[in-house]
Amino acid sequence: MLNAALKGAGLAYPSQQAVALYLGNRELVQVRMPETPPHEDLCLYYSGRRHVPAKLREFMIFACCSGIMIV
DSSP states (O other), X not given: OHHHHHTTXXXXXXXXXXXXXXXXXXXXOOOOOTTOOOOOOOEEXXXXXXXXXXXXXXXXXXXHHHTOEEO
């Protein structure tokens, strides 16, 4: 998505952290529609099977302690 936006193919909705360098270099410009709320949280979504693998479960515990929203 970000690569497509850098090539001028359209809009992207990445995190501020992912595009900070490109915004600073003016390779990208920020466009915000009036109805688009600011989104500052990082989210983790796992659409896998019923049982979460142990490594992913540990990461989710780490993420929760770091303030990342688990959906």
